Amino acid sequence: MQARISLIASGALLAFCTFAATAALAAPPVYKIETIDKAHNTLPRWALGISNNGIVTGEAWMNSRYSSSAFRYKNGTTRPLLAPDTWDAAGWRVNDDGAVAGWVGYEAWTWDKAGAGTNLDALVPCDADGSRDSKGSGINSAGDVVLSFICDRAGVRVFGAYLYRGGNMIDLGTLGGNYTTANAINNAGQIVGSSFLAPDSDGKVHARAYIWENGSMRDLGTLGGSDSSAVDINDAGHVTGMARNAANENRAYWYDGTTMHQLPTCHGSDNWPQPRAINNHGQITGDYFGKGFEAFLYQKGRCYSLLTLLDASGAGWTALQAYDINDKGVIVGAGVFNGKGRAFIATPVKP
Numbered sequence: 001m002q003a004r005i006s007l008i009a010s011g012a013l014l015a016f017c018t019f020a021a022t023a024a025l026a027a028p029p030v031y032k033i034e035t036i037d038k039a040h041n042t043l044p045r046w047a048l049g050i051s052n053n054g055i056v057t058g059e060a061w062m063n064s065r066y067s068s069s070a071f072r073y074k075n076g077t078t079r080p081l082l083a084p085d086t087w088d089a090a091g092w093r094v095n096d097d098g099a100v101a102g103w104v105g106y107e108a109w110t111w112d113k114a115g116a117g118t119n120l121d122a123l124v125p126c127d128a129d130g131s132r133d134s135k136g137s138g139i140n141s142a143g144d145v146v147l148s149f150i151c152d153r154a155g156v157r158v159f160g161a162y163l164y165r166g167g168n169m170i171d172l173g174t175l176g177g178n179y180t181t182a183n184a185i186n187n188a189g190q191i192v193g194s195s196f197l198a199p200d201s202d203g204k205v206h207a208r209a210y211i212w213e214n215g216s217m218r219d220l221g222t223l224g225g226s227d228s229s230a231v232d233i234n235d236a237g238h239v240t241g242m243a244r245n246a247a248n249e250n251r252a253y254w255y256d257g258t259t260m261h262q263l264p265t266c267h268g269s270d271n272w273p274q275p276r277a278i279n280n281h282g283q284i285t286g287d288y289f290g291k292g293f294e295a296f297l298y299q300k301g302r303c304y305s306l307l308t309l310l311d312a313s314g315a316g317w318t319a320l321q322a323y324d325i326n327d328k329g330v331i332v333g334a335g336v337f338n339g340k341g342r343a344f345i346a347t348p349v350k351p
Contacts, residue, residue: 026300027350028302028304028308028309029297029299029304029309029329029348029350029351030309030310030311030348030349030350031306031309031310031311031314031331031346031347031348031349032310032311032313032346032347032348032349033310033313033314033317033344033345033346033347034313034344034345034346034347035337035342035343035344036056036058036073036078036342036343036344036345037078038078039077039078039079040078040079040080041062041080042060042061042062042069042071042078042079042080043060043061044056044058044059044060044071044073044078044342044343045058045059045060045061045068045334045341045342045343046058046059046090046323046333046334046343047073047323047324047332047333047334047343047344047345048090048091048092048093048102048323048324048332048333049091049092049093049094049100049323049324049332050094050324050325050326050330050331050332050345051094051095051096051098051326052096052326052327052328053096054074054326054328054330055072055073055074055094055096055098056072056073056074056094056332056343056345057070057071057072057073057081057090057091057092057093057094057100057102058070058071058073058090058091058323058332058334058343059071059089059090059091060078060080060343062080067087067088068087068088068089068090069081069082069089070083070089070090070091070100070102070104070109070111071091072091072094072098072100072111072115074098079115081100081102081111081115081117082117083104083109083117083119087105088104088105089102089103089104089105089109090102090103091111092135092136092137092138093136093137093138093139093184093324094139095139095140095141095143096141097112097113097141097143098113099111099112099113099139099143100139101136101137101138101139101145101146101147102135102136103134103135103136104117104119106121106133106134107119107120107121107122107133107134108120108121108124108134108135108136108145108147108149109121109136110136110139110143110145110164112143120134120136120145120147120164121133121134121149123164123169124147124149124151124162124169125169126149126151126152126153126158133149133150133151134147134148134149134150134151135147135148135149137181137182137183137184138182138183138184138185138191139185140185140186140187140189141187142165142187142189144163144164144165144185144189145163145164145165145185146161146162146163146164146172146182146183146184146185146191146193147161147162147164147182148160148161148180148181148182148183148193149161149162158178159178159179159180159181160172160174160179160180161180161181161182161191161193162182163182163185163191163212170215172191172193172212172217173212173217174195174196174217175195175196175197175198175208175210175217175219176196176197176198177195177196177197177198177199177205178196179194179195179196179207180193180194180195180196181193181194181195182212183229183230183231183232184230184231184232184233185233186233186234186235186237187235188213188235188237189213189214190211190212190213190233190237191211191212191213191233192209192210192211192212192230192231192232192233192239192241193209193210193212193229193230194207194208194209194210194228194229194230194241195207195208195210195217196208197219206226206227207227207228207229208220208221208222208227208228208229209221209228209229209230209239209241209243209255210230211230211233211237211239220239220255220260221243221260222243222244222245222260223243223244223245223246223251223253223260223262224244224245224246225243225244225245225246225247225248225249226244226248227243227244228241228242228243228244228253228260229241229242229243230255231275231276231277232275232276232277232278233278234278234279234280234282235280236257236280237257238254238255238256238257238278238282239254239255239278240252240253240254240255240275240277240278240284241253241255241275242274242275243260245262250272251263251272252272252273252274252275252284252286254275254278254282254284254298263275263284263298263303264298264301264302264303265303266288266290266294266296266298266303266304266305267288267290267294267296267303267304267305267308268290271288271289271290271294272288273286273287273288273296273298273303274286274287274288275298276322276323276324277322277323277324277325278325279325279326279327279329280327281299281327281329282299283297283298283299283325283329284297284298284299284325285297285298285306285322285323285324285325285331285333286322287320287321287322287333290305292318292319293319293320293321294306294307294319294320295307295320295321295322295331295333295335295346296322297309297322297325297331306320306322306331306346307320310346311349316337316338317335317336317337317344318335318336319335319336320333320334320335320344321333321334321335322346328347328348329347329348329351330345330346330347330348331345331346332344332345332346333346
């Protein structure tokens with residue numbers, strides 16, 4: 001009986017090893033890349049966010065390179081999301097209804113699915129002295145928006161973050177210091193960003209990645225060093241961002257709900273990735289600096305240069321920067337196509 005159990009265990013180990021080796025040698029995915037074309041006097045230059053049903057938002061040039069607008073791209077059509085005195089506006093994230101979070105000038109805005117805009121900066125409870133500065137940085141399926149702000153309170157410069165929900169502003173607080181940013185929100189209402197700890201015994205201040213939920217902020221720790229930050233979170237509560245390791249090196253990580261794991265290098269031993277987004281399958285995208293900016297895709301323990309994954313449609317593209325990825329693995333960003341800056345959509349044709 002013992003021999004039979006040992007044989008079964010050995011067989012299971014062999015099968016596992018075979019599976020692991022096969023997965024490690026699996027062919028990389030293949031992507032098709034396309035530009036987002038000009039429409040309504042709007043030329044998309046940066047595609048910054050994509051929903052799971054393929055709605056894209058970002059920043060577009062309006063008639064000239066000196067005026068920009070947020071845009072929404074859906075079913076092959078690009079439309080500007082306008083606001084009064086638009087001159088430097090962008091949509092950063094978009095949900096499946098087409099609602100967008102972003103900014104106009106130095107003020108956080110949100111647009112609903114019909115394109116009607118709301119100035120969130122005007123709702124930030126700071127002294128109305130004209131010094132406010134904010135940015136809408138995330139939106140979930142319920143239309144909840146997170147924003148970071150800078151303002152003056154009684155002459156003191158404040159860096160903080162709010163959740164805009166149901167017409168109300170909820171202050172996220174801090175981890176003990178005087179600085180917080182909010183970078184993303186998932187469909188469970190969890191928020192991630194960076195917050196200062198209280199000064200240590202030497203008077204030094206350190207920033208930490210956090211998850212905020214139900215009114216409480218939790219420190220995610222580091223890779224062994226002193227600081228960290230979080231840029232995105234998926235619906236499982238998995239996070240990506242940057243953290244310092246024991247050697248005080250700033251490295252990309254993904255957080256599995258309990259532990260931070262350092263991401264590998266991309267397309268070369270010295271090319272460390274800087275993530276911007278994670279989807280519900282654990283795929284991460286962002287960019288790194290090689291011979292120039294290069295977008296990357298991290299999946300199944302490997303980091304790929306997006307340029308190396310493109311099919312024939314990749315001819316003429318250079319300097320890709322990736323800003324978001326949806327659950328279908330579609331990546332959006334900005335790059336240079338035949339010498340001109342353009343927004344792109346990269347779609348997997350072979351997973």
